[in-house]
Amino acid sequence: MNGRKTPERQSLPAGVSDEGTALGAKAHASTLPESEQEWRERLGEARFRICRQGGTEPPFSGALLYEKRPGRYRCAACGLPLFASQAKFESGCGWPSFFAAIDERAIRYLDDDSHGMQRTEIRCARCDSHLGHVFDDGPPPTGRRFCVNSLSLVFRPDED
Numbered sequence: 001m002n003g004r005k006t007p008e009r010q011s012l013p014a015g016v017s018d019e020g021t022a023l024g025a026k027a028h029a030s031t032l033p034e035s036e037q038e039w040r041e042r043l044g045e046a047r048f049r050i051c052r053q054g055g056t057e058p059p060f061s062g063a064l065l066y067e068k069r070p071g072r073y074r075c076a077a078c079g080l081p082l083f084a085s086q087a088k089f090e091s092g093c094g095w096p097s098f099f100a101a102i103d104e105r106a107i108r109y110l111d112d113d114s115h116g117m118q119r120t121e122i123r124c125a126r127c128d129s130h131l132g133h134v135f136d137d138g139p140p141p142t143g144r145r146f147c148v149n150s151l152s153l154v155f156r157p158d159e160d
């Protein structure tokens, strides 16, 4: 639109409000793209491939893998808060890992038997964008490991 490039890091896609955290807020939902072409334009090719086509970024490549500041991880596509820094842990698997979601209702779970494996895919419950997978080998207290692509997330540090 204005031809100016906004920095990819830490920024929500154009048109995504950072206001409000309520799940399923109608104001947000109404601003979501309606076609995959619109999603492609909003997210850019790299995020589109992960978020809308279920792709996986290479392990140890993600910008948020070593992020340790307190804050919240939001859906890169719609801005919904998904994970808190308090639930992040070093899994060694090469992708940002969390033992719990901020709100169970923020995550959609789907059976995924692609690549000859039985896994559970996780998606944003609001915009249905692909996040990653969840496994049962995480640490206490949940024993779960939400394995999430950095490109599926935008990190917002807590205000001081």
Ligand SMILES: [Zn+2]
Residues within 6 Å of the ligand: 075, 076, 077, 078, 079, 080, 124, 125, 126, 127, 128, 129
């Ligand atoms: Zn979303």
